[in-house]
Amino acid sequence: MPDKQPASKSPAPKRDVLGKGLGSLLGLDKETPTPASAESYAIGTSILELEVGRIHPNPKQPRKLFREADLLSLAQSLKQDGVIQPLVVSKDEDGYMIIAGERRWRASKIAGFEKVPVIVKEVTPEDMLRLAIIENVQRANLNVIEEAEAYAMLIKDYGLTQDDCARKVGKDRATISNLLRILSLPQEVQDDLMNEKLSMGHGRAILALEERGLILQARDIVLAKKLSVRQTEQLVKRMKRQGAEGGEAAEVKSGHADLDYLADTLRSHLRTKVRLQGSGSRGKIEISFFSPAELERLLQLIGGGVF
Known part of the structure; x- marks a missing residue:
């Protein structure tokens, strides 16, 4: 009778924050949201219709550049199809702060929309910044400087180490370290990276000159x-x-x-x-x-x- 082979153990899944959708990280994938009026507001996964004027950007939003041509193109698309994906916001004393979807919000204003669909979530300031970084990195929306400054802000404002930061946003520590070093380049070079005249590879190469x-x-x-x-x-x-x-x-x-x-x-x-x-x-x-x-x-x- 042949010996029984020991059952092989499946390796533990690696934690991959960026591999998850933002909806998963925010807990929005558990069920399909159902529409609700602003009057019946309840924090959770219900979709609300909020006036555009009651919504404002996150001042710590990593993304700084919103190209007008891109916004005009998106506004045209929204006029035709509407805002299919709701914004994710958090209630604060000034109304509702955007966690995810500032580009859609800006384009909705250009399109002349009075209201937009949103999902309201309760998050800490640290999580708000972290989720904003993750959303933008997933969508490849950030240039090198915006991404580096976002990680620097996360580390400085919340007392994190580079290892902590890497773990929270699903990056390896070397990536975080290399991006932070880019911020030591002269402002003229940072401006070129911000405007995408130079790439991350160019920045890393000339940084070696010191x-x-x-x-x-x-x-x-x-x-x-x-x-x-x-x-x-x-x-x-x-x-x-x-x-x-x-x-x-x-x-x-x-x-x-x-x-x-x-x-x-x-x-x-x-x-x-x-x-x-x-x-x-x-x-x-x-x-x-x-x-x-x-x-x-x-x-x-x-x-x-x-x-």
């Missing part, structure tokens, strides 16, 4: 030449290699306060490495560039249109 002047210099080259992420990584390697070869000399103080001041001023203005050597009566200036496009940029700055 020095503000070099980061801005790399950013100018990437935008001017429309470099891919791979090309940007290669550019950064060249800049770091050249910096390692001549960077220390470029930062050495000359011993002359006036020359040191001029060198610092030139570095700030040109956004590249500058070396000034000499005595009070004579000397030389060395200005570094890393590509033909960068040379052209420097010549325009120095020559004021002469070149």
Whole structure:
């Protein structure tokens, strides 16, 4: 008689917050909501019809950019089909704050709707922010900076660690850490990421340069030449290699306060490495560039249109 094989145990399911729909996280999937009037308001899963003017956005909503063309297109669709998916809101002293569905709310106002369907839920401020992040990440609505700022807010406002934050939003800790590091980039680069002129890959690549002047210099080259992420990584390697070869000399103080001041001023203005050597009566200036496009940029700055 053959030996019985031990029953194999199924591995415990991994917790995947982002794999769940927002309705599941909010407890809205247990049953199909039934319409109800605002007068018979009861917190739960009933769909209410609320005046648009009684609803307001969450000031901590991670998403900051709502493109007008997209809203106009959605408004046109809503005029034809109505608001099929209710907004999710929470009652507060000013009316009803949006947890999920701000884009639909904005488009409904454009469409001229007086009322929109909503589901009212009771949530804590922390859960409201967490759920707003999850909804936007699921829908790929957030740009890199919006997502990074949302995680930073969650960590700062509620005293969470990066591990806590990762667990609450269903991301791994490395992803959270990499996004938070993006917020250390100069504001000019963050603006480019916000407006999607640069991608997360571009941001991570030029962040390796660390020095503000070099980061801005790399950013100018990437935008001017429309470099891919791979090309940007290669550019950064060249800049770091050249910096390692001549960077220390470029930062050495000359011993002359006036020359040191001029060198610092030139570095700030040109956004590249500058070396000034000499005595009070004579000397030389060395200005570094890393590509033909960068040379052209420097010549325009120095020559004021002469070149």
